[in-house]
Amino acid sequence: MDKKIFLLLWTSLVFSVRSIISSEGASVLAQPHCNFEYCISVSDEEISAEPGLCVVIPCSFMTPPNFKPQYLLWFKCESSRRCGNSDIIFHTNQNDKINLKPEFMRRVSLLDPDVNNGNCSIRISDLRESDSGSYQLRVNGLLNGYSDGFTFTKKTSVNVRGFRQKPTMTFPDLTEGHQTTLTCSAPALCSTSPPGISWVWRGAAEKEPLINGSITAFKNESLTAFTHRHLSTLTFIPTAELHKSNITCRIRFSDNTTTEETVDLHVNYVQITGNADLKESMTLNLTCMTSLSPAEIQWIKFGSKTNQLIRTSAALNNNTAIYLQEDRSTLLIFNVTAEDAGLYICSSKHLNNTIKDEVNVTVMSNQKSMTALLIRISTLVILSCLIISILWKKMKRTENLQEASEMVACHEDPLIHDGLAEADYQNCIPEGAENGTET
Ligand SMILES: *[C@@H]1O[C@H](CO)[C@@H](O)[C@H](O)[C@H]1NC(C)=O
Ligand SMILES: *[C@@H]1O[C@H](CO)[C@@H](O)[C@H](O)[C@H]1NC(C)=O
Ligand SMILES: *[C@@H]1O[C@H](CO)[C@@H](O)[C@H](O)[C@H]1NC(C)=O
Ligand SMILES: *[C@@H]1O[C@H](CO)[C@@H](O)[C@H](O)[C@H]1NC(C)=O
Ligand SMILES: *[C@@H]1O[C@H](CO)[C@@H](O)[C@H](O)[C@H]1NC(C)=O
Ligand SMILES: *[C@@H]1O[C@H](CO)[C@@H](O)[C@H](O)[C@H]1NC(C)=O
Ligand SMILES: *[C@@H]1O[C@H](CO)[C@@H](O)[C@H](O)[C@H]1NC(C)=O
Ligand SMILES: *[C@@H]1O[C@H](CO)[C@@H](O)[C@H](O)[C@H]1NC(C)=O
Ligand SMILES: *[C@@H]1O[C@H](CO)[C@@H](O)[C@H](O)[C@H]1NC(C)=O
Ligand SMILES: *[C@@H]1O[C@H](CO)[C@@H](O)[C@H](O)[C@H]1NC(C)=O
Numbered sequence: 001m002d003k004k005i006f007l008l009l010w011t012s013l014v015f016s017v018r019s020i021i022s023s024e025g026a027s028v029l030a031q032p033h034c035n036f037e038y039c040i041s042v043s044d045e046e047i048s049a050e051p052g053l054c055v056v057i058p059c060s061f062m063t064p065p066n067f068k069p070q071y072l073l074w075f076k077c078e079s080s081r082r083c084g085n086s087d088i089i090f091h092t093n094q095n096d097k098i099n100l101k102p103e104f105m106r107r108v109s110l111l112d113p114d115v116n117n118g119n120c121s122i123r124i125s126d127l128r129e130s131d132s133g134s135y136q137l138r139v140n141g142l143l144n145g146y147s148d149g150f151t152f153t154k155k156t157s158v159n160v161r162g163f164r165q166k167p168t169m170t171f172p173d174l175t176e177g178h179q180t181t182l183t184c185s186a187p188a189l190c191s192t193s194p195p196g197i198s199w200v201w202r203g204a205a206e207k208e209p210l211i212n213g214s215i216t217a218f219k220n221e222s223l224t225a226f227t228h229r230h231l232s233t234l235t236f237i238p239t240a241e242l243h244k245s246n247i248t249c250r251i252r253f254s255d256n257t258t259t260e261e262t263v264d265l266h267v268n269y270v271q272i273t274g275n276a277d278l279k280e281s282m283t284l285n286l287t288c289m290t291s292l293s294p295a296e297i298q299w300i301k302f303g304s305k306t307n308q309l310i311r312t313s314a315a316l317n318n319n320t321a322i323y324l325q326e327d328r329s330t331l332l333i334f335n336v337t338a339e340d341a342g343l344y345i346c347s348s349k350h351l352n353n354t355i356k357d358e359v360n361v362t363v364m365s366n367q368k369s370m371t372a373l374l375i376r377i378s379t380l381v382i383l384s385c386l387i388i389s390i391l392w393k394k395m396k397r398t399e400n401l402q403e404a405s406e407m408v409a410c411h412e413d414p415l416i417h418d419g420l421a422e423a424d425y426q427n428c429i430p431e432g433a434e435n436g437t438e439t
Contacts, residue, residue, distance in 0.1 A: 029058055033154040037064035040120075040137060042156035049127050049160050052195070052253035053187060056111070057135055057156055059120035067148065069115045070141040074108065074122055076101065079134040079155060089135075090122060103130070115139070124158075126254050132160045166261045167197075167249050174238040175355060176269035184249035186230040187259070195251045197232035202246035202262070240269040243291050268292055270348045270355045280366040284333040286359065288346035297329035302343035302358075338365045 030044035039062040049055035063069055074090040075083030089104035092115060107126055112119035120137050134157045140149040165187035174180050186195045232249070242265050250260040274286035288297055299322065323330040333340055341363040347356035 029060065032062070033152070034062075035150075035153060038062070038067075038139075038150045038152065040152040040154050042137075042154060046157045046159050049131075049158060050165060050187075051127050051129055051160055051162060051255065051257055052259075053127055053165070054123055054125040055127060055131075055158060055160075056121055056123045057158065059122070059137060059156070060118050061120050061137065061139060061152065062118055063139060063141070063150070064143075066144050067139075067150075068142045069139050071139070072110065072115050072120055073138040073140065074120075075136045075138065076104075076131075076133050077136065079157065082151065082153075083136045087136075093140075103128075127160045128255055129160045129162060132158060166259055167251050169247075169249050169261055169263050171263075173350075173353075174242075174265060174267045175353065176238055176240050176267055179235060179237050182234045182236075182247070182249075184232050184234075184251075184261075186251045194230055195253050197230065198250045198252070199232070199234050200248040200250060200260075202248060238265070238267040238269075240267060240271050240291075243267040243269060266291065268350055268353075268355055270297075270346055270357045272344070272346050272357045272359045274359070276344075276359045276361045277364075278336050278361065279364045280337055281335050284331070284336050284340060284361060286331045286344060286346075286361075287328055288331070288348075288357065289328045290348040290355070291327070292348045292350045292355070293327070296349045297324065298347050298349075299329065299331050300345040300347065302345060336363050338363050 029041045032039040032041040034040075041060045043058060047055060047057060071091065071093045073088055073092075075087040076089050077083035077087040086099070087101065088098055089101050090108040090110070091098045091100065092110060092113075104124070107124055109123050109125075110119075111121040111123060120139075124131060134155040136151065136155045138149055138151040140147070142148065167187065168185045169182060170185075171182040172180060182199075184197055184199070186197060245265055246262050247265055248260050248262040250258055252258045268291055270288060270290045270292070272286055272288050274284070276284075276286070278284055286299075288299070290297060319334045319336075321332040321334075323332070329346065331344070331346075341361050343358055343360050345356050345358045347354050
């Protein structure tokens with residue numbers, strides 16, 4: 001009769017413990033292991049856990065009806081021996097002068113604080129590889145009113161393996177010039193200290209860390225009663241240069257170990273390259289590149305005269321050619337005229353989002369350049385004429401002096417002034433020689 005009730009109670013206990021355990025993802029409890037009327041149920045299989053995360057050691061126990069449980073103690077020691085006072089990692093009596101193993105301080109907690117519920121499951125957080133080993137339970141209480149205790153012989157073993165979960169990164173579609181936010185979530189932790197989250201640029205962006213971005217503070221989301229998800233967000237404005245560069249999110253745990261995840265950024269962009277300052281009859285050669293796939297590139301000219309959006313194919317003459325390649329479109333206009341000047345827009349459609357780039361093409365007309373040339377030539381001509389005439393005058397003056405001395409002989413007048421010289425000279429010059437000097 002007593003035994004029947006006991007078994008019934010026992011199965012219901014195991015059942016409820018089982019349901020908690022499955023929600024925590026830990027292993028399933030084995031059949032109870034009994035000594036006298038002290039029974040314990042723990043996992044037969046080794047419990048695997050990851051460093052940095054936490055583990056729940058599922059456990060339930062029963063004591064004889066004349067025993068009243070007061071405190072629960074957990075030990076960790078080698079599987080071959082019985083654990084002793086130096087192996088205590090957890091004690092529900094926190095007032096007692098008990099020497100807990102220092103490395104377990106503040107990392108162990110009982111899931112159900114009421115020891116009378118027979119729930120001895122504990123959670124160990126901030127796991128380290130050194131936490132691997134065997135764990136043993138003791139219950140202290142009153143047997144028929146007298147202090148007593150019982151150490152369960154069955155142990156449960158935990159293996160903390162060096163495998164780390166990677167962080168998860170999420171981000172929306174990146175478009176050049178449009179502010180965006182990347183999110184990195186650390187693996188779900190039941191840690192008491194938050195992990196360090198850092199962002200590392202690789203590739204083209206490496207030289208310019210954070211490209212004008214900003215990291216917002218951690219977020220701390222509760223997933224279950226024990227686990228919290230830690231997030232870091234990075235807000236920045238993507239550029240075409242960032243396309244195909246790598247970004248890494250690195251998580252540093254309390255034990256200084258790290259785990260990271262790298263993603264290849266895809267930035268939606270459209271970019272025009274080519275010479276936009278032309279002279280008449282040159283060839284306009286513009287290339288429009290895009291990261292969008294498939295690239296539906298369209299060239300539009302915003303005419304300087306018409307002030308209208310014009311589709312290239314419809315509006316331009318036979319001098320135009322467009323070569324479409326996988327990720328780019330090349331626009332060629334041979335023998336450009338002033339009419340070809342204007343704003344050229346390259347646009348590419350991506351879903352319902354159109355991205356574009358534009359370039360202002362100027363064409364210097366040959367007429368203008370001809371005028372400029374004429375002006376330059378005439379300036380040159382005028383200048384050289386001036387120089388020549390000055391030189392000529394000088395030459396003429398020396399000639400005059402010479403002829404003036406001849407004139408002196410002619411007129412026998414010793415007073416010679418520059419102003420008078422010519423008149424005097426004319427008077428004296430022999431006929432026929434006059435024309436030669438005038439020209
Ligand atoms: C053990 O403790 C957990 C956490 O408080 C609780 O959800 C669960 O019901 C308890 N199990 C039993 C058998 O009391
Ligand atoms: C996260 O929040 C929980 C409560 O929601 C808190 O107990 C825990 O200490 C916080 N962790 C950090 C690292 O801030
Ligand atoms: C990005 O990462 C991949 C592999 O993770 C690597 O092959 C590639 O070279 C990286 N690119 C740059 C620009 O670092
Ligand atoms: C950086 O961002 C600020 C606004 O957040 C903006 O005013 C500034 O021009 C940006 N600098 C560069 C180099 O993009
Ligand atoms: C982690 O590394 C930092 C420096 O890199 C050091 O100051 C700190 O003591 C280390 N912590 C542990 C737990 O090893
Ligand atoms: C246009 O420019 C591209 C690169 O700038 C060049 O490869 C191509 O040969 C040029 N085409 C013509 C017709 O000049
Ligand atoms: C364009 O070229 C076609 C033949 O290739 C010719 O029939 C047509 O007249 C040309 N149009 C112009 C505007 O030159
Ligand atoms: C360039 O255009 C001008 C005027 O449109 C024309 O006279 C000339 O023959 C053209 N030259 C070439 C090489 O097509
Ligand atoms: C694109 O279209 C979807 C529905 O068709 C709409 O929900 C979304 O807001 C649109 N996005 C933009 C950038 O217009
Ligand atoms: C294009 O350049 C010309 C000359 O520099 C200027 O007058 C015009 O305003 C520019 N147009 C645009 C749309 O930038």
